[in-house]
Amino acid sequence: MKAKITVHIYAKTSKVNKNGQLPIYFRLTVNGERFEFSTKKFIEKSKWSSEQSKMKGNSDEARSLNNYLDLIKSKVFDIQMELLHKNEELSIENFKSRLTGTHERERMIIPIYQSHNDKIKDLIGNGYAYGTLERFKISLKHLQEFILWKYNVSDISINKIDYAFVTEFEFYLRSIKKCNNNTAVKYVRNFRKIIKICLDNDGWIKTQLLDMKAK
Structure with missing residues (x-):
């Protein structure tokens, strides 16, 4: 309308x-x-x-x-x-x-995810392995492709991410990307870690509808 x-x-x-x-x-x-x-x-x-x-x-x-x-x-x-x-x-x-100027600076999910991956890259050999970085990089790539596929935009505000978003992302991994069960679960778990970072930072995200406990 x-x-x-x-x-x-x-x-x-x-x-x-x-x-x-x-x-x-x-x-x-x-x-x-x-x-x-x-x-x-x-x-x-x-x-x-x-x-x-x-x-x-x-x-x-x-x-x-x-x-x-x-x-x-x-x-x-x-x-x-x-x-x-x-x-x-x-x-x-x-x-x-x-x-009125009360609109807070919008935080988008892709830069936050990329920042997380950059930190892992800097810590390879000091608590993180190269394989871990590769899995997060692939997970980020899938997320970017999902957002474009689902919403026809290149990025999305973290305040638009809810339980339905996560379930749709998992469906996308299984149906469109043809990931098997274990792979899909790992990518979703990686994504939930990024959301937990947003939840742990007061003021970043306005809703806590997501259950961030690992499956």
Whole structure:
């Protein structure tokens, strides 16, 4: 379903400041859900065009304010493109977190997995064997191919990984890659080790739906 997104900029008449100016507010509506916030800008009522949602005239002050408001609208469009590119939901919460700057830096699974493998490589001969590194490298390759096959993207946020993801990955190994039972279990166990690293790092992953105990 295509999301219906509208933006509205207006001068809030119910919040006149001590100088008689009106605060300019920005309202975003996504599928009927609203989020509004102050732009931290104020204007005299006579200078505001309600029809055009901008300051009247072509003065330096008007151009500066209107350009600022256009930048906010452009940011909404940029967020929309980002969410579409990442196959994320066009929800009011996703827009809100990015507009307010509360959106945490997204951690993706492939760089975390690669970092783990790089550490094993540095420890070969000091607790790890070359064969162990090779198994993790193959497991990572299978995971990358699975994500592309299943989601048509090159990587995925760790917060999108749940029990269903793991079971689908195991199904992929058995059906598409034709791995036997023991091999499939080993690759899944390797992957669960990476997820455990994410779970052990507070704040990395928001859900602990996965049972990380080894089978």
